[in-house]
Amino acid sequence: MTRGRFITFEGGEGTGKSTQAARLVERLAARGLDVLRTREPGGSPGAEDIRALVVSGTAERWSARTELLLMYAARSDHLERTIAPALEAGRWVVCDRFADSSRVYQGLAGGADLELVAALERGVVGERQPDLTLVFDLPFEVGLERALGRGAAETRFESKGATFHARLRDGFRAVVEANPDRCRLIDASGDPDAVAERVWAALEPLL
């Protein structure tokens, strides 16, 4: 059994990546691939419980370091219970957010110790790095307006202020620059059909 492919979607708030992840899964399934769509924080029962703690409440509810540890507790469970078994069974996994979100939200934008971020990534993710990471890029004002327009209950991160959201965009772009083999920057502006074609073009080398 060959191991499945592991693809992650990353970016700031309201970039449309969740919609695009769903579209990609449909397109891969139409090709006959067995694809699991999952998300972080969450994706396993325990990790979904942790998600409820981190995405609601006031912005100051958790420090960046505590948030980082909660994200990694959730990721550890998600990897053990959901992602690794699926990949080992030969399934493809499309995950809405993964370790780059911790690097950027808690580390580069949030101010958590970058050595601690890297140590957790080594210890928990290790060799299980994504085969491909698509980073959705959009002016943060546009994304934030879209995200807040959804009227969702999970608004803790959206409420962190403009400086934080500007840092997110810069942080994700820095991750792409530092990991050119794994990451592709996707222009998330404009028509969703056009964005879907950009996603497909980035993915085709894996097929």
Ligand code: TMP
């Ligand atoms: P979502 O809005 O894409 O579902 O993600 C939920 C929130 O969790 C989002 O605001 C980003 C945040 N997040 C982190 O801060 N660090 C992480 O490691 C992950 C996976 C998500």
